[in-house]
Amino acid sequence: FVSNQPSADRGIAPVVEIADMEPDSSLWGLNFPNQYSTLKLTETNNTRTTYGGSEKFSRLEQSPSMLELFAGYSFSIEYNEDRGHLNSLTDVREIKRVNDTTPGTCYSCKSSDNPGLWDEMGMAQFDKTLFKDLGQKISEPIGCANCHEAETMRLIVTNPALDEALKAQGKDWRTFTRQEMRTVVCANCHVEYYFAGEGKYLTFPWEDGTRIEDISKYYAEMGFMDWEHPRSGAPMIKMQHPDYELFTADSTHYKAGVACADCHMPYTRDGSAKFSTHNVHSPLLNAEAACGACHTDVGYVTTRVATIQNQVRETMDASEVAIVAAIEAIEAAAKTPNVDEALLAEARDLHRESQLRWDFISAENSMGFHNPEETLRILAASTDLARQAQLKAVLAAGTPSIIEAAYNQ
């Protein structure tokens, strides 16, 4: 089973030939109706879970402290809960974070037209093109071509940025096992990324590793920042959906050989035909199938998820309170006459380091379940750093008076 091949029992023999990188999923659907019809369901899913689900609610209204944490950055304008794959195109086009200067790079993970376009124009050109112009060429949401090779139906890396990031680590996905690909295929998109240089070249910050400490080191060494926080003046980094990075950081399930697809695309029965459901969403909505294949007691595991997510939510709330307190202290310190600039800079660094750790967990999508221990370890560090930032601000100002008001709120 070392070879990366699709399962033998596909159910149906091909009725039509599918062109390489065919963007139109409905054509693939003629050969594989079960997979196509289940993928279609992702368009209309709308059920909410305690911390996730498919309803497009505003994450900013859900946790208002984000307005202070993301102040001055596009994520404070509009930031919603994610939903099914077929909504990718609609949602990226409707989001207010996009404007006339937005690069085409924003389409990278939103359409099955991409593999063809990357092949035709190259990723550098793709990313250089403005979002509004590139949009002319794009009409399909996420589809078969983002995950499969038409001829063999095997799972492949379609995003050049992932191919390059793996190379940078000396890895070649073509040597991966089928079970590994059941996780890596999601890494085409469910990963932290940034835009390198003027060309807004899509890049994954993995050169030093995929742990939060490695990523923060990578950004620090290249002196990268997404924006400057208007109140603290710190050079900030925004983290985005590091689902793959957190899950693969020695989590219980990852080390046990479990793949993303095991939980999010469990095998389903249609009569006697067995296939992977392509209706990808929260496994809590179909726990019987998603967890039941491995856990005899589904009630037990879903209850554990609730316990873990509540522990994480509570710990994350504390981090948010601490970071906001740090921002206020630094802002006030900066206003004090003859403030110690060196210490102030240290305080700003601590703010950056604290918030990017918090965001690594906040932007991740399982409220910690993908890797509970790593999640809580990171949040503990985030709060510690935020409190140190607050203290450094006081040292910089030379007087605690700057925080009295804020502190006693």
Added chain:
Amino acid sequence: FVSNQPSADRGIAPVVEIADMEPDSSLWGLNFPNQYSTLKLTETNNTRTTYGGSEKFSRLEQSPSMLELFAGYSFSIEYNEDRGHLNSLTDVREIKRVNDTTPGTCYSCKSSDNPGLWDEMGMAQFDKTLFKDLGQKISEPIGCANCHEAETMRLIVTNPALDEALKAQGKDWRTFTRQEMRTVVCANCHVEYYFAGEGKYLTFPWEDGTRIEDISKYYAEMGFMDWEHPRSGAPMIKMQHPDYELFTADSTHYKAGVACADCHMPYTRDGSAKFSTHNVHSPLLNAEAACGACHTDVGYVTTRVATIQNQVRETMDASEVAIVAAIEAIEAAAKTPNVDEALLAEARDLHRESQLRWDFISAENSMGFHNPEETLRILAASTDLARQAQLKAVLAAGTPSIIEAAYNQ
């Protein structure tokens, strides 16, 4: 569905009648040679594991910051790694924490003579008697009588303090199932406790619940303290081996119905018949039997234990650094002329709250494995509170100068 009637061909027929609460384990051993001979092994076990094991090393040398955290309290004099049950009497008598005023209560969990003595003199009298006097009556280490009822051999609660603590929660152990008793029997001793009033009456602080927040609330409401920290002046609480409290706080294994005895007393074979090994120690030393029945891949689970324990150790180190910093800040603040006494008191409260949370995990014996998520949640809170204590001290002093030296160390 499984009959409890002694089956026709009984393994070992009782050769001697054992008196109720018989202190001498060797007599019980005549009837149950396997259990006795394995219990004997606990006397000589001496293998160390990464964070535990049976070697009697000094925990103070292992983590010197304890000298600052326990300053002014007996635990800063001598504090060793625990070892096998048969060493209980030797170790309690050798430890330098004991002096002429030490109450007999310290024998509560160290000898199989206790059930008989509690029955004869009552626990109030037992606890009132001085350690050095009560010692005359005690010659046996932990033994069968601490866990079993002689006539039926079933597991029972032998420590009156546990019986009372359960009653206070409206629970009656006599109604517990066998599987529940396989955990509760350990709670005779592996729990946090304190000495109530002049009579040093052994009490478990469980009236509001067994979570750390419940316990801290309980002590706060009764205004209890174990000692005053000489440097911070805070009213401190020492936590002791809350193995039972942490494990039962909705841990993965507890919710899955696993009991202490499952991992620490796995079944072993003597020829054909299985019996529970009574050689209780770190399961990492016999993982094949301790974990292997439930987890086929023993390598996987032991590696996970290492990962979890390292994450916990790292997070606990951060808590210790923060608490020491808080102690230094409060000490310095107290020395400043016209310090704000109200704020100083708040800082001391924060020190107490922070350290008792850290100690709940530090005094627990699995380096977090018994309940990884709860452990990390608690440590995150501990560090947060310690940093707040440090800041409060600065506010009380009215100047950050008090911490410059300490902070930049």
Added chain:
Amino acid sequence: MKIALVIGIIAVLAVVGVGLYVTDFTAYLGNNPSTCNNCHVMDAVYESWYHGGHKQWANCNDCHTPHDLIPKYIVKAQSGYHHVTAFVFGDIPDAIRAKESSREVVQENCIRCHEETVSTMLESSMEFDRYCFDCHRSVAHGERGISLLPYQHSEESK
């Protein structure tokens, strides 16, 4: 009322009829594991049993049916009915898991074969209140019971 009754009877007959047909009835009076595997939904458990620790010692019925003659055929009738109706009316659970009743049957059989080994455990004056397979999760069908490929072949887990 009458009609309902008639329909009811017809329905039952239909089920039994189909049952006899799809399940090649006489085969189920026997003990051949492959007969269980007549159903694709039994593939996973058959596979896991085939590769599991007990193949050389026990077949399906050694564990899944009581061993005093009469109850055996009652259980077979019951489960056979479950299986067939579930099959015919298509309400096959997402994850097929043993019902409490089957667990008890299996437990009796574990003990039947291992009585001597477990005598000490069972002699306790308190009821032995758990299943053997709470611990021995892998003896029968592999650690994850019905867990499907490719998980059981994954490189990571080895």
